[in-house]
Amino acid sequence: MRSTARTGPIPPGGRSASSSPGSSSRARRSADRLRPGRGASWRRPPSCARDSSSVSPDIKNLSRAELERWCMDAGEPPYRAAQILAWVHRKGAADFAAMSSLPRALRARLAEAFTLGRLEPAVVAEARDGTRKLLFRLPPADGKRPAAIESVLIPQVDRPTGARDRLTLCISTQAGCGMGCGFCATAAMGLVRNLFPAEIVGQVSAGGALAAPRPLTNIVLMGMGEPLANYDAVRTALEILTAEWGYAISPRRITVSTVGLAP
Ligand code: SF4
Structure with a gap:
């Protein structure tokens, strides 16, 4: 778990x-x-x-x-x-x-x-409950094959306790995954490659643009991949997401989900 x-x-x-x-x-x-x-x-x-x-x-x-x-x-x-x-x-x-x-x-x-790249979703699919899935196609890197990753925009409205509505973005940290969890479809892909910080942060930029004018309230690193298996890139991405010069998202609103890997 x-x-x-x-x-x-x-x-x-x-x-x-x-x-x-x-x-x-x-x-x-x-x-x-x-x-x-x-x-x-x-x-x-x-x-x-x-x-x-x-x-x-x-x-x-x-x-x-x-x-x-x-x-x-x-x-x-x-x-x-x-x-x-x-x-x-x-x-x-x-x-x-x-x-x-x-x-x-x-x-x-x-x-x-330097270059100044921008990650754009190739496909956006919306479910009846308003959940939207963003598919990104990534170029090959480090000699690996081209990859595709997903982010999911999850609205949570009319919360019973009167708490404010949430709009959570679930992002990926790897293309595929090498952890092999039996219940997970991503595990069947195996690990294609680690994402770069720009590719992790780029999902937040693209998700935020799609959600506007509603702000993203929460970010969860719970999409494709094990975040701590891509520790350096995830650490840089978290610095960018929380910094004043970056996205200025409170660390309290970012959740890193892990199988328990020690970096
Ligand atoms: S760590 Fe996450 S993405 Fe990887 S196989 Fe397990 S559940 Fe799937």
């Missing part, structure tokens, strides 16, 4: 030694190309890894600490990271050129170093 754990406060710049460079020589060469200056210490973190055809990482995969390192290596003050991330996540900028409070030269460097 699954247990659930509400998230505690996410420390700023919550990533740790796991942000070390990828091990393959190809990953190191790609990171070197992306370094903003000579002698720089910034490396493409594992959460930015992409399929070999992709050159620029999606900036939505970065934690604040990772982007602060990039800023310092680019000769920018670290506080720029929160400004950039506010444009990326809170203001939903469509491209780097739209980030009008940033110096023009910095916007140009960001556009050279």
